[in-house]
Amino acid sequence: MLPFLTMPMRFEDAVEKYAAIAQKMVNGIENLSHLREDDIKIGVTTKESVYREDKIVLYRFQPLVEQPLNTPVLIVYALINRPFMVDLQAGRSLVANLLKLGLDVYLIDWGYPTRADRWTSLDDYINGYINNCVDFISTKHSLAKINLLGICQGGTFSLCYSAIYPEKVKNLITMVTPVDFQRNHALLNMQGGCTLGAEAIDIDLMVDASGNIPGDYLNIEFLMLKPWQLGVLKYLDFPEIMDNEDKLLNFLRMEKWIFDSPDQTGEAYRQFLKDFYQGNKLIKGEVMIGDRQVDLRNICAPVLNLYAEKDHLVTPASSLALEQYIGTTDYTVRSFPVGHVGMYVSSKVQKDLPTAIAEWLQERTEI
Numbered sequence: 001m002l003p004f005l006t007m008p009m010r011f012e013d014a015v016e017k018y019a020a021i022a023q024k025m026v027n028g029i030e031n032l033s034h035l036r037e038d039d040i041k042i043g044v045t046t047k048e049s050v051y052r053e054d055k056i057v058l059y060r061f062q063p064l065v066e067q068p069l070n071t072p073v074l075i076v077y078a079l080i081n082r083p084f085m086v087d088l089q090a091g092r093s094l095v096a097n098l099l100k101l102g103l104d105v106y107l108i109d110w111g112y113p114t115r116a117d118r119w120t121s122l123d124d125y126i127n128g129y130i131n132n133c134v135d136f137i138s139t140k141h142s143l144a145k146i147n148l149l150g151i152c153q154g155g156t157f158s159l160c161y162s163a164i165y166p167e168k169v170k171n172l173i174t175m176v177t178p179v180d181f182q183r184n185h186a187l188l189n190m191q192g193g194c195t196l197g198a199e200a201i202d203i204d205l206m207v208d209a210s211g212n213i214p215g216d217y218l219n220i221e222f223l224m225l226k227p228w229q230l231g232v233l234k235y236l237d238f239p240e241i242m243d244n245e246d247k248l249l250n251f252l253r254m255e256k257w258i259f260d261s262p263d264q265t266g267e268a269y270r271q272f273l274k275d276f277y278q279g280n281k282l283i284k285g286e287v288m289i290g291d292r293q294v295d296l297r298n299i300c301a302p303v304l305n306l307y308a309e310k311d312h313l314v315t316p317a318s319s320l321a322l323e324q325y326i327g328t329t330d331y332t333v334r335s336f337p338v339g340h341v342g343m344y345v346s347s348k349v350q351k352d353l354p355t356a357i358a359e360w361l362q363e364r365t366e367i
Contacts, residue, residue, distance in 0.1 A: 028242025
């Protein structure tokens with residue numbers, strides 16, 4: 001924050017501080033004046049579209065080693081925000097680091113739902129799109145099973161998929177994944193209605209009135225969980241970094257990702273909020289995806305559960321509950337001293353997290 005606003009100082013010192021800040025502002029405005037949209041790129045690693053269906057695109061990233069691991073990894077991201085947080089920029093890319101370590105990486109881009117997708121359901125996403133992408137990869141590589149890496153809500157989807165189709169999943173990695181949705185101290189859970197159910201938020205009324213749920217609404221919902229830090233403080237701190245072009249670009253890439261929020265299809269949103277948040281049905285074995293019941297005890301593949309110790313969106317307790325409900329005996333848990341987004345972009349985590357994933361998979365996958 002601006003130092004002369006927060007501490008007493010002599011007039012001469014205040015003038016000097018103000019002059020330094022003014023110079024930073026001048027340099028920052030100069031930086032901003034020559035930046036263009038193309039300079040603020042995210043999703044930087046070379047990839048190709050290998051499968052399309054409706055709005056979704058399956059990408060394969062270009063392998064960086066001559067002989068990548070035989071069993072590919074499919075990244076399943078959340079429906080909220082864009083999936084390229086895992087490939088934000090050179091030097092801060094989970095995808096790039098996994099490729100360097102010899103993995104063959106695919107990723108599902110959910111695209112931007114429109115009003116025509118109002119009735120797209122969790123059945124469509126899990127029994128449809130994810131299953132079709134898994135089948136495409138399996139056929140391409142002549143494999144019966146592939147590896148799944150599910151992130152946040154995409155981790156919950158991956159748990160559902162692995163419970164329904166255990167014969168298609170060789171290894172499962174969940175990252176910052178909500179499992180027990182009734183941890184009352186978690187603000188997102190409370191806002192989703194885990195404490196009061198429909199009295200907290202009437203999902204049916206919201207979906208029936210809006211159709212799809214606007215991405216802007218979801219942005220506000222997440223920002224209001226930390227209104228001072230995410231809505232005010234970072235902008236007060238902005239003058240301190242705007243004269244440094246690298247830091248400025250880092251800031252703008254994050255802003256671009258945060259506010260690039262697709263709408264949520266009404267029916268998928270309805271079921272996810274009602275069944276998972278309000279009903280906490282995942283751990284009860286009561287979730288139905290189409291006509292298929294989700295019983296986490298069916299998950300017999302090895303599981304690596306990764307969580308963030310300072311996560312305010314998916315609390316560690318919510319993720320750690322997974323061990324109680326799955327059927328596998330090969331269960332590994334790792335934590336990292338960051339928040340939710342830090343799992344993707346923290347330079348500290350990027351040194352350890354990709355290696356932890358690659359080594360765990362290499363131990364369980366024939367090369």
